[in-house]
Amino acid sequence: MLIAKIIMKFKGKITELLKKIGANREEVVVKVNGKVVPEICELEGDEEVEIIRVVADV
Amino acid sequence: MFSVKCSLCKKDGAVYLPYMKKVLCEGHFVNFFEKRVFRTVREFKMIRKGERIAVGYSGGKDSTVLLHILSKLRKTHPFELFAITVDVGIPGYSDRLVEVAREECKKLGVEHRVVYFKKELGFTTADIYKSGRSPCSYCGVFRRRLLNVAAREEKADKLAIAHTLDDVAQTVLMNIMRNEPLRLVRLVEPVVDEEAFVPRIKPLLRTPEKEVVQYALIKNLPFQTKGCPGMRVAFRHEIRKMLNALEEKHPGTKLKILNSFLSMERLMRKGLEGEELRIGKCKICKEPSSTEVCMFCKRKEEISSSRVITGC
Numbered sequence: 372m373l374i375a376k377i378i379m380k381f382k383g384k385i386t387e388l389l390k391k392i393g394a395n396r397e398e399v400v401v402k403v404n405g406k407v408v409p410e411i412c413e414l415e416g417d418e419e420v421e422i423i424r425v426v427a428d429v
Numbered sequence: 430m431f432s433v434k435c436s437l438c439k440k441d442g443a444v445y446l447p448y449m450k451k452v453l454c455e456g457h458f459v460n461f462f463e464k465r466v467f468r469t470v471r472e473f474k475m476i477r478k479g480e481r482i483a484v485g486y487s488g489g490k491d492s493t494v495l496l497h498i499l500s501k502l503r504k505t506h507p508f509e510l511f512a513i514t515v516d517v518g519i520p521g522y523s524d525r526l527v528e529v530a531r532e533e534c535k536k537l538g539v540e541h542r543v544v545y546f547k548k549e550l551g552f553t554t555a556d557i558y559k560s561g562r563s564p565c566s567y568c569g570v571f572r573r574r575l576l577n578v579a580a581r582e583e584k585a586d587k588l589a590i591a592h593t594l595d596d597v598a599q600t601v602l603m604n605i606m607r608n609e610p611l612r613l614v615r616l617v618e619p620v621v622d623e624e625a626f627v628p629r630i631k632p633l634l635r636t637p638e639k640e641v642v643q644y645a646l647i648k649n650l651p652f653q654t655k656g657c658p659g660m661r662v663a664f665r666h667e668i669r670k671m672l673n674a675l676e677e678k679h680p681g682t683k684l685k686i687l688n689s690f691l692s693m694e695r696l697m698r699k700g701l702e703g704e705e706l707r708i709g710k711c712k713i714c715k716e717p718s719s720t721e722v723c724m725f726c727k728r729k730e731e732i733s734s735s736r737v738i739t740g741c
Contacts, residue, residue, distance in 0.1 A: 395673045395674060395677050396447075396677050397637075397673040397676045397677050398639070398673055399639075400639060400642050400643050400646060402646070404430075406441075406443070407443045407444065407455070407643055407646050407647055408430070408432070408441075408443060409433050409442045409445030409452050410445055411433055411445050411452070412430055412431060412432060412433050413430065413431040414430055414431075415430055418430050423642070423646075425490075425638060425639050425641075425642040426638065426669065426673075
């Protein structure tokens with residue numbers, strides 16, 4: 372298990388952001404401004420987004 | 430942010446469940462998550478009232494969540510609960526896990542025992558790593574043995590393991606791909622007459638790993654977030670990647686694998702002779718084993734003969 376946080380700003384759907392960075396939806400949890408959110412949310416660009424890996428990469 | 434509302438109330442959604450096409454707010458998700466674990470415990474008759482249940486508690490996310498849920502369950506369904514942590518001896522990693530485990534058990538009022546590789550085996554996972562071997566296959570075998578022995582010494586009726594839906598779905602596929610039907614059949618319910626073997630239960634059997642993390646984050650549970658530095662499980666990792674890719678494309682795949690396995694497992698049990706499924710005793714250590722010499726003794730012998738560890 373590994374939780375690696377990437378904090379970034381992005382405008383658009385979270386699912387698009389995940390695609391852009393090559394993350395599988397099943398392997399990450401997304402937090403926006405410190406709260407766990409559904410990946411189907413849309414970001415306005417001024418939020419603090421954390422992408423947390425839920426599985427270890429080997 | 431343009432939030433999405435909970436499918437059950439008007440609150441902001443926290444978790445999307447693609448296999449149900451539903452969004453749940455924090456409260457409804459926590460409720461859904463806990464109920465599913467409680468239902469799983471009932472479905473497989475995992476815990477009976479008054480039983481003494483040991484939890485294999487590493488301090489990682491899965492076992493932390495399991496300990497919290499079982500601790501909650503015992504309030505309405507009385508049973509004894511205690512935790513066992515195995516310190517595998519990886520500097521800067523195991524010590525933190527043990528520390529988290531101690532703190533949580535104290536907070537929850539759960540009895541806690543720590544078992545050390547160094548004391549019980551004479552070497553640690555760090556030593557195995559130094560010897561140039563892939564540590565996971567050794568560490569897993571040793572941990573399972575020490576957990577079973579500690580649970581038995583503590584007179585546990587069952588040993589709860591935090592295997593999630595992901596772990597089980599991966600194991601099912603791995604056993605099929607390795608052509609190990611007997612291991613497959615023993616996955617959920619081993620056939621053991623031996624009193625030396627503490628029956629294992631997997632209350633998170635129907636719970637996806639991702640939701641375990643979501644639950645832990647929402648409930649603000651403290652857990653070790655650092656990955657094991659010695660992790661080298663190439664085949665399982667490949668299967669995990671493949672399953673996650675399938676799950677993303679076809680939500681519900683992991684659950685379907687589990688359900689198919691449970692249906693097949695009943696039929697396979699009927700088709701196999703009792704003796705084939707039965708677990709005997711290792712001729713060296715006399716502990717439960719499906720082979721003449723158990724994996725623990727084989728692995729221990731390999732490690733004991735290693736020059737790095739013995740210092741020869």
